[in-house]
Amino acid sequence: MSAPAPILELREVRKSFGPIEVLHGIDFALRPGEVHALIGENGAGKSTIMKILGGFLPPSSGEVLLDGRPAPYASGAAAEAAGVVVIHQEFNLAPDLTVTENVFLGRELGRLFLDHRAMRAGTQKLLDELGSRISPDARIRDLPVSDRQMVEIAKALSRNARVLIMDEPSAVLTSREVEVLFRQIDRLRAQGVALLYTSHRLEEVSRLADRITVLRDGTVVRRALRGELTEDGMATAMVGRDLEDIYPPRRHVAGSVALEVTGFSVPPLVHDVSFTLRRGEVLGISGLVGSGRTELAEGLVGLRPASGEIRRAGMPVHIRSVREAAAHGMAYLTEDRKERGLLLDKSLRENLTLSNLPDFGTPFLSAAREEGALSRAIADFDIRAPRRDMAVGNLSGGNQQKLLLAKTLLSDPEIVIIDEPTRGIDVGTRSQIYAFIDRLACEGRSVIVISSDMPEILGLSDRVLVMRHGRLAGELAGERISETAVVRLVMGTAEEAPGETEETSHV
Amino acid sequence: MSDAALRTASFRLPGLSALGPLLALILLVVLGAFLNDNFLSAGNVTNVLARSAFIGMIAVGMTFVITSGGLDLSVGSMAAFIAGVMILAMNALLPAMGVGVPLILAGMAIALAIGLLAGLTNGLLVTQARIEPFIVTLGTMGIFRSLVTWLADGGTISLDFAVRQFYRPVYYSGLFGVAWPILVFALVAVAGQIAMRHTRFGRYCEAIGSNDRVARYSAVSVDRVRLMTYVLLGLLVGLATIMYVPRLGSASGSTGMLWELEAIAAVIIGGTALKGGYGRVWGTVVGVLILSLIDNILNLADLVSPYLNGAIQGVIIVLAVVLQRGKSSA
Numbered sequence A: 001m002s003a004p005a006p007i008l009e010l011r012e013v014r015k016s017f018g019p020i021e022v023l024h025g026i027d028f029a030l031r032p033g034e035v036h037a038l039i040g041e042n043g044a045g046k047s048t049i050m051k052i053l054g055g056f057l058p059p060s061s062g063e064v065l066l067d068g069r070p071a072p073y074a075s076g077a078a079a080e081a082a083g084v085v086v087i088h089q090e091f092n093l094a095p096d097l098t099v100t101e102n103v104f105l106g107r108e109l110g111r112l113f114l115d116h117r118a119m120r121a122g123t124q125k126l127l128d129e130l131g132s133r134i135s136p137d138a139r140i141r142d143l144p145v146s147d148r149q150m151v152e153i154a155k156a157l158s159r160n161a162r163v164l165i166m167d168e169p170s171a172v173l174t175s176r177e178v179e180v181l182f183r184q185i186d187r188l189r190a191q192g193v194a195l196l197y198t199s200h201r202l203e204e205v206s207r208l209a210d211r212i213t214v215l216r217d218g219t220v221v222r223r224a225l226r227g228e229l230t231e232d233g234m235a236t237a238m239v240g241r242d243l244e245d246i247y248p249p250r251r252h253v254a255g256s257v258a259l260e261v262t263g264f265s266v267p268p269l270v271h272d273v274s275f276t277l278r279r280g281e282v283l284g285i286s287g288l289v290g291s292g293r294t295e296l297a298e299g300l301v302g303l304r305p306a307s308g309e310i311r312r313a314g315m316p317v318h319i320r321s322v323r324e325a326a327a328h329g330m331a332y333l334t335e336d337r338k339e340r341g342l343l344l345d346k347s348l349r350e351n352l353t354l355s356n357l358p359d360f361g362t363p364f365l366s367a368a369r370e371e372g373a374l375s376r377a378i379a380d381f382d383i384r385a386p387r388r389d390m391a392v393g394n395l396s397g398g399n400q401q402k403l404l405l406a407k408t409l410l411s412d413p414e415i416v417i418i419d420e421p422t423r424g425i426d427v428g429t430r431s432q433i434y435a436f437i438d439r440l441a442c443e444g445r446s447v448i449v450i451s452s453d454m455p456e457i458l459g460l461s462d463r464v465l466v467m468r469h470g471r472l473a474g475e476l477a478g479e480r481i482s483e484t485a486v487v488r489l490v491m492g493t494a495e496e497a498p499g500e501t502e503e504t505s506h507v
Numbered sequence B: 001m002s003d004a005a006l007r008t009a010s011f012r013l014p015g016l017s018a019l020g021p022l023l024a025l026i027l028l029v030v031l032g033a034f035l036n037d038n039f040l041s042a043g044n045v046t047n048v049l050a051r052s053a054f055i056g057m058i059a060v061g062m063t064f065v066i067t068s069g070g071l072d073l074s075v076g077s078m079a080a081f082i083a084g085v086m087i088l089a090m091n092a093l094l095p096a097m098g099v100g101v102p103l104i105l106a107g108m109a110i111a112l113a114i115g116l117l118a119g120l121t122n123g124l125l126v127t128q129a130r131i132e133p134f135i136v137t138l139g140t141m142g143i144f145r146s147l148v149t150w151l152a153d154g155g156t157i158s159l160d161f162a163v164r165q166f167y168r169p170v171y172y173s174g175l176f177g178v179a180w181p182i183l184v185f186a187l188v189a190v191a192g193q194i195a196m197r198h199t200r201f202g203r204y205c206e207a208i209g210s211n212d213r214v215a216r217y218s219a220v221s222v223d224r225v226r227l228m229t230y231v232l233l234g235l236l237v238g239l240a241t242i243m244y245v246p247r248l249g250s251a252s253g254s255t256g257m258l259w260e261l262e263a264i265a266a267v268i269i270g271g272t273a274l275k276g277g278y279g280r281v282w283g284t285v286v287g288v289l290i291l292s293l294i295d296n297i298l299n300l301a302d303l304v305s306p307y308l309n310g311a312i313q314g315v316i317i318v319l320a321v322v323l324q325r326g327k328s329s330a
Helices: A046-053 A076-079 A099-103 A114-129 A145-158 A175-190 A204-207 A231-241 A292-298 A322-327 A337-339 A348-360 A367-378 A396-408 A427-442 A452-459 A483-492 A498-504 B006-008 B015-036 B043-069 B075-097 B101-125 B133-151 B161-167 B182-199 B201-210 B212-217 B223-247 B258-271 B281-300 B308-329
Strands: A008-017 A020-030 A035-040 A063-065 A086-087 A163-166 A192-195 A211-216 A219-225 A257-265 A270-278 A282-287 A307-312 A315-317 A330-335 A415-419 A445-450 A462-469 A470-478 B157-158 B251-253
Touching: A008 A035, A008 A046, A020 A035, A020 A046, A020 A192, A020 A219, A035 A204, A035 A231, A035 A483, A046 A163, A046 A307, A046 B308, A076 A462, A086 A145, A086 A322, A099 A114, A099 B281, A114 A145, A145 A175, A145 A219, A145 A452, A175 A192, A175 A204, A192 A204, A192 B161, A204 A231, A211 A231, A211 B101, A219 A231, A231 A427, A270 A292, A270 A445, A270 A470, A282 A292, A282 A452, A282 A483, A292 A330, A292 A415, A292 A445, A307 A348, A307 A452, A315 B133, A322 A330, A330 A367, A330 A396, A337 B212, A348 A396, A348 B201, A396 A415, A396 A427, A427 A445, A445 A452, A445 B133, A452 A483, A462 A483, A470 A483, A483 B043, B006 B258, B015 B281, B043 B075, B043 B201, B043 B223, B043 B258, B043 B281, B075 B101, B075 B133, B075 B157, B075 B161, B075 B251, B101 B133, B101 B161, B101 B223, B161 B223, B182 B223, B182 B281, B201 B223, B212 B223, B258 B281, B258 B308
Parallel strands: A035 A192, A035 A211, A086 A163, A163 A192, A282 A445, A282 A462, A330 A415, A415 A445
Antiparallel strands: A008 A020, A008 A063, A211 A219, A257 A270, A257 A307, A307 A315, A462 A470, B157 B251
């Protein structure tokens, strides 16, 4: 493969923070019309490389070359001006401004007064090119995550990006939205844009990437061209050891009914959902983002006003708050660990015990008991923190998720609802989390797993519920759980047989 | 955000921003002693501390409000209103009860009750009507101030002379040579520090101020805790007023003027984050003392006109926030 000359290149780049070197001489190049995937476990140094490429961090030594010359930028803004645009995982959009205002933020058209019409037309044109139906006048706040990402891409294009660096763009998307994203990436590649793509989903990498660089502990451990590396090979290279199947063997024995939900509605989205949950089973809930899965879960644990009947071990219960849910042995782990799950500026201890503080002393909290609980959590959940008193926001995503899991399970719940258990988490930690989920079920607890990740739903669930437009589209169990069956229900292509839906939802 | 970049950032020692206020306080004491021989005399120290006590008690309550992400601008006029009603009530009860401890206790109970109700009003408007704390307390600030002016009919409400003589020792006398306001302030400060660091209430305040959605998802009764911070502050304003009334024995439309700003300034100088999430009660105490000392030193020394007191305090406040920013961006 004769490669064109790189647009953006790192040569022998090292980066140290204080005495700790985190990048040990990285060579890395982005070429026009190529998707270059950078993969590695959390903490391998991907983010640091992206920050250096994007001008947010200077290298400690080594060179950043743009078109073969030392990169003329020293800040993210200057890098953007030079055509190097980073799309961050946490989007860089002003939530209260409209799509148009965001796309043109910082380089508005017009002289004394803004030329609203031209900016709106420009935005519309970009969105049309991307095949998106987002209104240029919509406020970012009102858009789903997938649309926000599209706006980020439109914004990058409006800046004539020659290099586009995407930090896990698919992590927040459903499979259908990922397809749209891939089409955009193909289009950008055809236009000669150099793309850097990171993802924890290796099947995406093998489908998209023309070139793969595998990173481990700040060193490049493997370089490959398209087709040279299987997904197994990638995982092995990332982890540095062979990974057995990341999903635990399914051997749960469903026991008595733990939860019976009848005619449950969470306005305005979820209507008339009924299902049962047994002890010792993992119940997967699949569906598109916006199909009401999270709303259903939040309604069940009292985070949203809801109506309908909930029976807990046969007894009708009313749950109006998380506290009441906990009293009935129910706990919910949110999909949004940074905004709803953890206090990022607080320490591990304060986060771990927050939901269960009454157990740690009245009227005075016992720091010793809290520290004891933290020690147990660190051991049980293999939480790797350089320091116990560090801010949780500085932990890697995987360790944050393990801490959140420890926090959720601290109340020893009988029913655990886990929303997106492994979003943005590397493959090694993922298999650990799957093992935790499996252990919960084996201990006789009931687990509900809500996930947009199809292999995860298939690999974990004893039974699968599928939601569509706020209603239960169907239920699959045992041998009937398959990717095609779930996708048909998710997409609504199985809808022609109303009798089937009726029947399946009462299995 | 998996970088070691952030990891190393967390290795920082509790730096200048934590010890800064304390160093500033020590510096001021040294400066004061250097400029005036009387500065460290028992009389002057008692004077400074006793005057700090009112703002101090209020500022301790304010620390909890601000830590949980709130704000209360109404405390100064609330104090004036409580003082006015308390004096009127004691004057009215005087014929029935006569001068004595029961009358004083009745007045104190009324002050605390009004403080509680005023705090409850602020808290309910914030948590139930879901109005921004700034707006709510800007409104109640005007209401209380106007009510006390109306009660005083534009003038001054004075406590009956005999009662005043009887009540005076609550400000001017003390225990083991320490004035009552100082003792009460010390008690409030210690209790506040313990509550912030070692009870659920303090932990919840910090959690809510840090991210109220996370707190709600973590089974914290966010509204109830927020309400309690305003009620606590109202009670402490009542307590401060109880100590303040015997000092002058009167209340007017200008009583407690700008106390809210001094209290908020003390909290911020002490290192509590204005956006909430981190509270430091001992810092607030240091902040109060810094503000009082500046005032005191300017009055004792002829270096700078005392009229410039406000300007110097302003500089200190801005400086404190600049230091805080240095911390949060690390």
